[in-house]
Amino acid sequence: xxxxxxxxxxxxxxxxxxxxxxxxxxxxxxxxxxxxxxxxxxxxxxxxxxxxxxxxxxxxxxxxxxxxxxxxxxxxxxxxxxxxxxxxxxxxxxxxxxxxxxxxxxxxxxxxxxxxxxxxxxxxx
Numbered sequence: 001x002x003x004x005x006x007x008x009x010x011x012x013x014x015x016x017x018x019x020x021x022x023x024x025x026x027x028x029x030x031x032x033x034x035x036x037x038x039x040x041x042x043x044x045x046x047x048x049x050x051x052x053x054x055x056x057x058x059x060x061x062x063x064x065x066x067x068x069x070x071x072x073x074x075x076x077x078x079x080x081x082x083x084x085x086x087x088x089x090x091x092x093x094x095x096x097x098x099x100x101x102x103x104x105x106x107x108x109x110x111x112x113x114x115x116x117x118x119x120x121x122x123x124x125x
Contacts, residue, residue, distance in 0.1 A: 002109050011114065014045050014105055017064040018116060021057050026118050028056060028070050029097050038072035040094055042113075046106040052079060066105075076104070 002010070018025065025043060032041040044053055045066040053071030057064060073090060076082040081104070082090055093113075094102060100115040 006109070010105065010107060010110070011116075013065040014103065014114070015116060017045065017057065017059070017062075017066045017068065018043075018101060018103070019119065020062055020064060021068070022118060025056065025068070025070075025101060029101065032070065032072060033097060038074050039097075040073035040091065041097055041102065042071050042073060042076060043101055043103045044069040044071055044106065045103050047108065048106075050106070052081075 029041040029043075032038055042053075043056075044050060045068050047059070047066060049067065050069060053069035053075060055067060056070050057066075057068035059065060059067040073082065073087070073094075077084055077087060090113075095115045100117050103114050103116060105112050105114055
């Protein structure tokens, strides 16, 4: 179990990585919604390669802590990373995708959903 300070360090590193391509991530979330793939875009941030979603940021190419993948709630349910019976709970907790990134942070220590605001502001969805 991580201490609050250890969790904060992970989130701080995540924020740095997300800011590297924030505009692209925000556009990806808008596209997922606009093209009808999902109302619930999710970004996966991980230290290791995963076979989930589409790779947007390769940590090795960007000298980052995490690789970032784009996926959807529906894929997470299909892959049983979110249980079908928890779908309503997830949707209730989900924040406005025009203002917040939904990120599933996966490290050796944890797997946790976090919602981080876009720094550029403004709701574009």
